[in-house]
Amino acid sequence: MPCENPPGGQRILGLDPGLAILGFGVIDCLGEAAGTVAGAAVLDFGVIETKAKTPIGDRLCTLYDDLHELIDQVKPDRVALEKLFFYRMGNTILVAQARGVILLVLAQYQLPVVEYTPAQIKQALTGHGNADKGMVQDAVAHELNLPTIPKPDDAADALAVALTAWFQR
Secondary structure, eight states: OOOOOOTTSEEEEEEEOOSSEEEEEEEEEOOOSTTOOTTOEEEEEEEEEOOTTSOHHHHHHHHHHHHHHHHHHHOOSEEEEEOOOOSOHHHHHHHHHHHHHHHHHHHHTTOOEEEEOHHHHHHHHHSOTTOOHHHHHHHHHHHTTOSSOOSSHHHHHHHHHHHHHHHHO
């Protein structure tokens, strides 16, 4: 069932791209002051998963279909996406293929997209571009008034991307 956008606010979908696991986090932002999340609340978070032994085309179709379903349900105003980080060539190619599908779906919905590097996300949430994963996850829980760090990590990372978009607007 589709969710209504916050009156006078903005709904941001954060995505942490991956082929095996695509993390997503949706926040509703009601505050007006830049650099604050006054009135921000988590609407949803989770992951879209594909199985490693499944043919690549089928995995990309799963991402395509599930992302369409997610966008239809949450109706974001804009999307924040983590930029591709190169670490292992084989894995980077798979993530790049998944990003292509993600960008296609976002273009089909004509959603505005902003992209942030991992260092920009860390800087926005912790004040340090070289912060470790735990510091970022603690900041996500703190900024969104959550009792615990969201799990799995990919979902927490996606919420961090969404918060970065809110801080950088």
